[in-house]
Amino acid sequence: MSVIAASLDEALGAVTDGCMLAVPREVAGVPMAATRALIRRGVRRLHLVALPTSTLQADLLIGAGAIATLETSAVSLGEFGPAPRFTDAMLNGRIRMLDATCPALHAAFQAGEKGVPFMPLRGILGSDVLKFRPDWRVIDNPFGNADPIVLLPAIKPDVALLHAPMADRAGNVWIGRQRELATMAHAAKRTIVTVERIHDGDLLADPVLAAGVLPGFYVERIAVAEKGCWPLGLPDHYAADLAHLAAYAKLAATAEGFAKYLDEHVYARRAA
Amino acid sequence: MLRTRGFPLPTLPRKRGRESNRMRQRASAVTEAYRPEELLADVIARMIGDVRHVAVGNASPIPATAALLCRARGHGRPYVSLLQSRKHNFFTDGGCELFDCAAQGRVDVFFLSGGEIDGEGNINLVSIGEHDHPKVRFPGSFGSAHLYYVVPKVILFRTEHSRRTLVPRVGFVSAPGASPDNVYRPGGPIGLVTNRCVFAFDKARRRFRLDSVHAGHTVDEIVEHTGFGFDRPALVPQTLAPSAESLRLMRGVVAPELAEVYPQFAAAVFGQPAATQSA
Numbered sequence: 001m002s003v004i005a006a007s008l009d010e011a012l013g014a015v016t017d018g019c020m021l022a023v024p025r026e027v028a029g030v031p032m033a034a035t036r037a038l039i040r041r042g043v044r045r046l047h048l049v050a051l052p053t054s055t056l057q058a059d060l061l062i063g064a065g066a067i068a069t070l071e072t073s074a075v076s077l078g079e080f081g082p083a084p085r086f087t088d089a090m091l092n093g094r095i096r097m098l099d100a101t102c103p104a105l106h107a108a109f110q111a112g113e114k115g116v117p118f119m120p121l122r123g124i125l126g127s128d129v130l131k132f133r134p135d136w137r138v139i140d141n142p143f144g145n146a147d148p149i150v151l152l153p154a155i156k157p158d159v160a161l162l163h164a165p166m167a168d169r170a171g172n173v174w175i176g177r178q179r180e181l182a183t184m185a186h187a188a189k190r191t192i193v194t195v196e197r198i199h200d201g202d203l204l205a206d207p208v209l210a211a212g213v214l215p216g217f218y219v220e221r222i223a224v225a226e227k228g229c230w231p232l233g234l235p236d237h238y239a240a241d242l243a244h245l246a247a248y249a250k251l252a253a254t255a256e257g258f259a260k261y262l263d264e265h266v267y268a269r270r271a272a
Numbered sequence: 273m274l275r276t277r278g279f280p281l282p283t284l285p286r287k288r289g290r291e292s293n294r295m296r297q298r299a300s301a302v303t304e305a306y307r308p309e310e311l312l313a314d315v316i317a318r319m320i321g322d323v324r325h326v327a328v329g330n331a332s333p334i335p336a337t338a339a340l341l342c343r344a345r346g347h348g349r350p351y352v353s354l355l356q357s358r359k360h361n362f363f364t365d366g367g368c369e370l371f372d373c374a375a376q377g378r379v380d381v382f383f384l385s386g387g388e389i390d391g392e393g394n395i396n397l398v399s400i401g402e403h404d405h406p407k408v409r410f411p412g413s414f415g416s417a418h419l420y421y422v423v424p425k426v427i428l429f430r431t432e433h434s435r436r437t438l439v440p441r442v443g444f445v446s447a448p449g450a451s452p453d454n455v456y457r458p459g460g461p462i463g464l465v466t467n468r469c470v471f472a473f474d475k476a477r478r479r480f481r482l483d484s485v486h487a488g489h490t491v492d493e494i495v496e497h498t499g500f501g502f503d504r505p506a507l508v509p510q511t512l513a514p515s516a517e518s519l520r521l522m523r524g525v526v527a528p529e530l531a532e533v534y535p536q537f538a539a540a541v542f543g544q545p546a547a548t549q550s551a
Contacts, residue, residue, distance in 0.1 A: 079536045236358060
């Protein structure tokens with residue numbers, strides 16, 4: 001079987017109800033076409049880990065009822081203000097929130113990729129972030145003198161889902177400088193990637209390109225999704241659709257408006 | 273209405289237009305007219321001082337303006353890292369590189385805000401009310417629960433100076449203003465810049481001290497709109513107005529750079545057309 005899936009839906013088969021799904025931050029390329037496909041399929045009870053923050057993606061998934069647990073450091077629509085469905089779900093206790101802080105998530109994924117049970121991190125002590133994370137521990141630095149330090153348990157997602165500019169037919173994915181995508185894939189049991197296009201040739205053959213490659217070894221399925229980050233941007237390729245995001249922020253302020261948005265931009269556009 | 277937003281609170285309307293207009297009128301009497309955002313960026317640029325590396329996180333258009341202003345004045349120094357930027361960001365090791373840099377002491381200045389900030393410098397980016405059923409929910413702590421401890425100069429900013437934002441005690445501590453002696457903490461707050469004034473933070477006393485009041489505002493007004501107690505000298509100076517050269521750099525050099533990450537802000541404050549990104 002080719003690593004290149006015949007369709008986006010086929011590629012997303014491993015994202016099952018109740019799984020732990022890891023997704024990247026906005027500047028690293030958010031797989032929005034895949035997100036809409038998951039909502040159309042009616043995925044449920046996800047434990048979404050956004051490394052380390054999220055914007056529209058988490059808000060859409062929450063509004064569509066796909067999320068049981070959200071683990072991240074912040075959700076907002078950036079310049080367009082608060083993420084309305086996230087805020088509504090939090091105020092009404094509809095999702096379980098595991099509040100984190102950005103470097104703690106990076107460290108926990110690094111523990112996952114190194115195959116070690118935890119990673120220590122400075123800071124966090126005395127904050128309420130720590131107070132509400134009973135899964136985070138504090139020990140005395142064994143190399144110091146009465147020096148408390150926080151330990152973060154490794155994150156090992158069932159699936160990492162990301163979007164990248166290109167992949168070759170062997171499944172090598174060019175991620176460029178977005179190195180946390182490699183960390184996510186290394187830590188995850190399975191990785192699914194959407195790409196703008198398929199590169200004819202071997203991405204590992206050219207050393208300049210190879211330095212920015214996530215090897216196909218880590219990648220289970222790839223689907224082509226042109227403009228796959230829309231309405232968010234893909235750095236170096238296309239900018240965010242600001243008019244669309246502004247319209248979303250307004251519509252999603254109410255449950256009715258959000259339902260209308262889903263009808264128009266998620267359910268109605270099979271190809272999007 | 274002109275708005276700059278750290279973390280906007282969704283419920284209450286703002287009433288900032290009046291102060292903004294007043295500031296413009298007063299300022300124009302003595303020097304070139306400037307916008308409130310330009311004053312705040314100029315103040316923050318002075319607080320940044322002469323350093324090697326200034327990093328700017330999410331939702332921080334005014335600090336980003338200040339950092340880029342410092343770079344424009346310093347002919348390339350300091351390094352400026354805008355977290356969400358493609359162009360103004362040298363990181364090649366992914367999102368963790370900023371935090372790795374900071375943890376080693378390689379970031380000299382960072383900026384934090386809060387839905388609530390209290391008199392001990394504690395910041396709340398998470399929620400008000402019961403944690404599981406909050407009355408108000410903010411986006412989340414971002415990197416604050418780490419960076420506040422390890423970056424030597426953290427400058428707090430909040431463009432809504434009111435009793436609901438500057439409170440006696442925050443409802444959730446995303447990151448504390450100070451830590452016990454045995455906690456590793458080379459960093460912390462050095463001051464707080466608002467739309468009305470500048471506070472300096474006294475680490476030993478764990479208290480803010482009123483440093484200067486912006487033109488068009490008064491000490492009485494600061495007391496009235498601040499929910500926490502603070503120290504103040506007998507005579508509080510007025511915040512220095514931005515120089516013509518600062519304004520020229522902000523409008524001519526910084527505004528086009530800002531538009532990549534903060535298109536709405538750059539358009540609203542500087543009339544900068546949105547940047548287009550090509551493949």
